[in-house]
Amino acid sequence: MSSPLAICTFLPSPALAQVVQNHLSRDSHTPSIHHTPDDLRDFILLEKQQIDCLVLEDRPEIRSLYGWLYENAIVLPCVIFITKNSTKKESHPDEPIDFPFPLTSLPTYLYHAAEIRIGLDKGDQILHYIDQAIGQFLKLSPTYQASDLNSHEPTNSAVAPVFLSTQHRLAEKLKERLGYLGVYYKRDSRYFLRHLSLQEKQELLDKLRFTYREIILGYFSQDDQLNQKIDEFVNLAFFSDIPVTQIVEIHMDLMDEFSKQLKLEGRSEDILLDYRLTLIDTIAHLCEMYRRSIPRES
Template sequence: MYPQLSISTLLNSGDLAQSLTALLSGDRYRVTQFSSENELFDFIELEKQQIDCLILQASSNLNSLVEQLQRRAILLPAVVLKSETATRSHESEQLETLNPTESILPAPNTAQIHQTSLSCTYHIATVEVSITEVDRMVQLIHQAIVQFLKLSPTHHTPSLQPASDLVAELTSQNSLMLQQRRLTEKLKERLGYLSVYYKREHKNFLRYLPPDEKQKFLKKLKSNYSNIVLIYFSGEEQLNQKIDDFVNMAFFADVSVSQIVEVHMELIDEFSKQLKLEGRSDDILLDYRLTLIDTIAHLCEMYRRSIPRDF
C-alpha cells in the first residue's frame, strides 16, 4: 500500500468536488474538502505541517485567502483551477499588449501558456490551469510538489510588504525553507522510493534529448554496461555499485527495458566478433544472459517502486 498524500481543497462547484473525490479515491490520497474560505484557513493554520498540496478554484474570494496565507508566511504546493472563460480572457489581454512585430510570431503551445501567461497570485510555483484539465489532477499535484520543492527562497511570491520590511521577508523565506524541508523529509519517510520520482526531469529523458546528446548518452550507457559485463563473474565488490549506478542513469533518463536489451545485444555482438578474430569460441557469452537478467530486474524494481501507480 502506498502512503497517502494529504490534499486540501476549496471548491465552489459541487460537481467539481465530486469529480475530484472520484479522481483521488483509493489509498494514495487523503482529501479534505472545504466550501468556506474561513474553514479552510482555520484548517491550514492547524494542519499546515501535514498538508502536501492545496487545490483551489479561482473566484472573487480567492485573493483574500491568498493574501492571508502570504501575510502569515504560509507557503504550500498549490493547484489553482481557473474557468475556461477566464483563461481565454487573460490570454486575449496578453495578446492585445503585443506590438505588431510580436503579434506575428507563432503562438506558444498549451504547455507554454500555462507556464507563462497565467498570473501567479500565491507564489510562482503555483500550478494554474483551466478547470477543463481537472482529469489530469494526479499529474498536476505531482507537478505542484516538484515546482514547490524547486522554489527559490529569494524569489517566491509577490511581496505584500514594503521592500524595507526585512523582518517580514526573512520570515517568509524561512517559512518556505522549513516547508520544503518538511515536505522533502515527509516524502522520503512516507513514500520511500517514490520520492525519487519527484527528482526526475522530463527534459533529461532520452526521447527528448537532441540527437547529438542522445548519442553521447547512449555511448556512456553502453560503456557503463560494458564495465558491468567485464567484472560480472569476477566476484568484485564493486559490481553491485556499478549495477546501481547504471540503473540510476537509465531510470532518470526514462530508458526502456527494450533499449537495455538492445545495448546488451550490441555489446555481446562486438565481443563475439572479437573472440572469433582471436580464434576462440563465443559460447561463453551465453552466460552473460544472467548479466542482462540481473540488470533488468534491478531496473524494473526501480520503476515498480518509484513511479506512482496512478500513471
C-alpha cells in the same frame, strides 16, 4: 506502501469537486473539502504543518487568500483550477478552458512561482498535477518575489524556515512516491552567505543564532518541536552554504554568554559541557544533508 498526501481543497463547482474527490480517495489520499473562504482559512491556519498540497478553484472570493497566506508565512504546493473568468473575459465562470502552460494571459503567478495552473477540464488528472506541484515546490527558492496581486510581502526571515521545513517533509514523501533523488537538495549559489549583501548576511546570521539558541534551550527538555527546529537551522545553513566553522562560532558565542550568566548566579558552568552533544548533533544533520546532495551513481 507510499505515504498518502493530505490535500486541502476549495472547489465550489460541484462537478469538479466530485471528480477531484473521487480520484484523491481512489489513490488513498486524505482530502479535506472546504466550501467557504473562511472555513478554508481556519483549516489552513490550524493544519498548515500537515497539509501537503492545496487544490484551489480560482474565484474572486478567494483572491485575498493568496495575500493572507503570505502574511502568515504559509507557503505550500498548490494546484489552481483556472476559469475563463480568471482571464477577465465575460463568460460563465465554470466553463472549461484549455490552454498551454504557462498562462501568458494571467499574472505571472497568483500565489507563488511554483504553482501549477490548469483548466477545469483537467480534474481527472489531478493526481499527476499534485505530484507536479510538489516537484516544482521542491525546486522553489525561499527568496522568491511576491506576486503582483499581493500587497503584503513577508521578509525572507519570516518565510524561509517554515518554507524549508515544509520542503523537507514533502521531499521525503515525494521521493517515496516517485523515486525522486536529490530534487530537494539542489542549491542556488546566489543565496550563499558569501554572496549576500552586508545587511542580508547580518539578518541571516541573526536568524541562525536565534534558532540555535532555541535548540540549546530545548535540547534536554521535552520539546516536541526540537527536531523541527534542528531541521530549520540545518536547512538554512545548507542552502546558505554556511561554513561549519561559523556554526561552531555560533555555538561557542552562546556558551560564553551562558557561562557569564552562570558565574553571576554562582553556579558551575560544567553543565555547559553537555551541550557539546547539541553541536555534534547539529553538525551530523548538516553532514547528512551534504551526503545526500551528492548525485548517486546510476
